[in-house]
Amino acid sequence: MEHSPNHSAPALEVPPALAVEIDELVSHYPQPRSASVMVLHALQDHFGFLSPETIEWTAARLGLQPINILELVTFYPMFRQRPVGKFHLKVCRTLSCALGGSHALHRHLCERLGLDARAHGPQTTADGRFTVEFVECLAGCGTAPVMMCNDACHEAVTPGRADELLAECARAGARAASAR
Numbered sequence: 001m002e003h004s005p006n007h008s009a010p011a012l013e014v015p016p017a018l019a020v021e022i023d024e025l026v027s028h029y030p031q032p033r034s035a036s037v038m039v040l041h042a043l044q045d046h047f048g049f050l051s052p053e054t055i056e057w058t059a060a061r062l063g064l065q066p067i068n069i070l071e072l073v074t075f076y077p078m079f080r081q082r083p084v085g086k087f088h089l090k091v092c093r094t095l096s097c098a099l100g101g102s103h104a105l106h107r108h109l110c111e112r113l114g115l116d117a118r119a120h121g122p123q124t125t126a127d128g129r130f131t132v133e134f135v136e137c138l139a140g141c142g143t144a145p146v147m148m149c150n151d152a153c154h155e156a157v158t159p160g161r162a163d164e165l166l167a168e169c170a171r172a173g174a175r176a177a178s179a180r
């Protein structure tokens with residue numbers, strides 16, 4: 001089976017194991033383009049974000065134009081076009097959470113991490129460990145305010161609970177560093 005994109009594909013270093021994984025994903029669909037979202041997830045999991053080169057590579061791999069992939073990347077909020085910290089903190093700012101204190105929670109996290117709560121868009125600490133950003137509804141509206149830390153969802157997050165989460169992240173980071 002061919003594991004590399006066609007000859008017009010841009011030069012993106014896709015490890016053989018990831019190329020095999022993508023071939024497997026694509027094989028599950030009658031049309032390659034139907035695998036677009038799954039392929040993007042696999043690439044984001046590996047690279048951490050979706051660069052212009054990754055978008056072009058995906059388009060070439062699936063026989064599409066880059067705009068076909070870019071429109072998916074910009075439509076779905078789970079896709080990122082920039083790197084984020086090791087711990088990605090997403091605070092819901094939609095109505096229930098806004099009324100339930102999400103702006104104070106966001107401000108608290110930014111203050112604890114030395115970030116500017118008033119700056120627009122995701123903010124990442126200088127050491128690259130934490131990214132804090134506002135997102136839209138995380139589907140836990142009855143237990144506001146809601147935030148995510150990487151893939152884990154946390155509901156009714158008080159400032160005290162936020163501090164605990166930051167401490168848990170710090171411990172996890174230290175464990176990972178000592179295991180290397």
Ligand code: FES
Binds near residue numbers: 098140
């Ligand atoms: S409004 Fe925040 S989870 Fe829905």
